[in-house]
Amino acid sequence: MSHTGPVLVVTMKDDPTADLVIRELHDRAVPVARLDSGDFPATLSFAAYLTPEGLEGSLTTATRTVDLTRIRSLYYRRPSGFAFPHLSEDDARFALTQARYGLGGVVASLAGCLYVNHPHRIGDAEFKPSGLAAAVTAGFRVPSTLVTSDPGAARSFIQQHGPVLYKPLSTPLYRVDGVSCTVQVKEVTAEEIDDRVSGTAHLFQQRVHKSADVRVTVIGDRVFAVRIDSDLLDWRTDYNRLAYSVVQPPPQVTSALLRYLSLFGLVFGAFDFAVDQAGTWWFLECNPSGQWAWLEPETGLPMVSAMADLLERNSA
Incomplete structure (x- = not known):
């Protein structure tokens, strides 16, 4: 199967990370085709x-027009x-369902194509x-965790493992008075738990008394680890208060990173770690579609080049 065809980039129109990677591929004279599922059927069609x-x-x-048999890699x-x-x-x-299983099924079934990552594996x-x-x-090492809809179980877990954090299981768009916001990670006490917990699923996790956070981005077989220092419980709530430094993961962490990706059939992952006072x-979590490009100008790590290498199939 030919690997000299285009890289197919599947993303929304406003995606600065994809823009950086596409520019790098263009500079290497690697052909690129970009599409967004939202373009279908107005300006996107297919025949398989x-x-x-x-x-x-x-x-x-x-x-x-892109030949389905010549796509060398797909950046989803x-x-x-x-x-x-x-x-x-x-x-x-009805139309949405047909598009998802039709066009979505075709995009997920390209022979000889390297997926970064495969959309089904992302979903898993x-x-x-x-x-x-x-x-x-x-x-x-994973903090003690409970996923539950049982208020009694939540109270008992907090009493046993406190301090405990509440974390959303997913982060859909949430609006308050018409303003987009996110459900924040926060510490929760047993006294705050009431019958509302029974209304849906919740994740509770023992809080790590951390000295810092680390974001580890794995691109193919390359590992980029960045220590993030702040006084924030959740560093994603205020990027202006963050300080960055390049670190080397412990060997057992590096080997576990690659095992984790292998379990899901992924070749890219954005991992988040908390480092405690003892250095553990x-x-x-690992986000199979996580952001990473903002770390390159902060650290000088060649992450865009590494992603272009992977998509060009200079490495696998």
Whole structure:
């Protein structure tokens, strides 16, 4: 199978990280095609034929046509969702489902293509309970954790393991008075737990008395670790208060990183760790579509080049 065709980048129009990688690939004279699922069907069409060798056919965007059999790698970032605003509610629901399983299924079935990451594997890894269980299997230290809808279980866990943090299991768009916001990580006491916990699922995790945070970005077989110093419980709430420094993970952490990705069939991951006062690294989460490009100008780490190497298939 040819690996000299284009890199296919699947993401929304406003994606500065993808822009950096595409610019690097262009500078290397590597062909790139970019699409967003939200462009379908207005400016994106496709035809895929099942053959004894797999799917053959083409994807056509507003600017180019891509041969499905020649795509060397697919960088699956953050595409917008399918939308059919011109249809009735029932028709739009039907059309969306057909698009997801049709175009989505074709994009996920490219023979000889390196996925960074495969959309189905991303979906698997985005379930936090699955990620935490995989982290234990991979050999990470993981704080005591409870996922529950039982107020009694939550109170008992906090009493036994306190101090305990509440963390959302996912981070959908949340609006308060029309303003977009996020559900923050926060410390919670047993006295705050009431019957509202029974209304949905919640994640509670023993708080690590940390000296710093570390973001580790794994791109193929390359590991980039950045220590993040702040006085914040959740460093993502105020980037202006962060200080960055390049660090080397302990050997057992490095080997666990690659085992974790292998468990999910991933080649990229953005890992978050809390480092305690004794220097122990505690796994918090891995985002299979996490952000990373802002760390390069802060540290000088060649992360854009590493991602371009992977997509160009200079490494695997």
